[in-house]
């Protein structure tokens with residue numbers, strides 16, 4: 019499920035339709051999708067809910083789970099498959115009862131955050147940024163491949179999805195360092211050839 023985790027919101031799509039981009043990515047084989055509706059021009063309220071519903075339906079047509087970023091109330095309202103929370107978002111302990119059979123992801127950027135996180139109910143951790151990213155204005159300092167290597171040594175079991183500045187040209191070393199999967203915004207959302215770019219990522223698992 020974590021092999022190729024596409025994350026996207028309206029602000030990441032320029033000059034095309036969100037649904038078209040997502041459908042091309044689904045057809046090409048992304049394995050998980052996160053709706054991350056934040057940043058300039060992002061939708062709110064009923065418009066956001068309706069977009070989320072449409073994107074969830076599209077994901078389900080390709081048997082790909084639909085995860086909501088941050089907005090756990092929206093995730094509940096539309097019966098999403100899961101939620102991704104960061105260290106500054108709602109605490110997992112306070113929502114776990116409502117998400118009992120759902121996928122729960124947590125961001126972990128360093129060992130301090132790892133140590134203070136209760137991973138009991140967490141299905142995967144998003145570790146990054148590996149490289150510099152322009153998709154998150156408040157991203158921390160990039161940790162490079164060493165961040166993944168060290169996190170994997172620190173916890174040999176927890177599913178790790180790497181994030182931040184990843185492309186299909188730099189992902190091989192990240193997987194070799196111990197990540198179970200790759201997550202990306204811009205390398206798919208801004209791709210001129212989504213089918214080819216998604217397939218190049220997936221080739222590393224063959």
Ligand SMILES: Cc1ncc(COP(=O)(O)OP(=O)(O)O)c(N)n1
Nearest residue numbers: 087088102103104105125144181201
């Ligand atoms: C898979 C994955 N990993 C990390 C993040 C970042 O979450 P967070 O730190 O809460 O930052 P925002 O994405 O909410 O700006 C993520 N979304 N997904």
Ligand SMILES: Cc1nc(C(=O)O)sc1CCOP(=O)(O)O
Nearest residue numbers: 146147151153182183202203204
């Ligand atoms: C959403 C997000 N979280 C990060 C983290 O480090 O936790 S980096 C990031 C942005 C990833 O976008 P791109 O693939 O375009 O670099």
Ligand SMILES: [Mg+2]
Nearest residue numbers: 088103104107
């Ligand atoms: Mg968040």
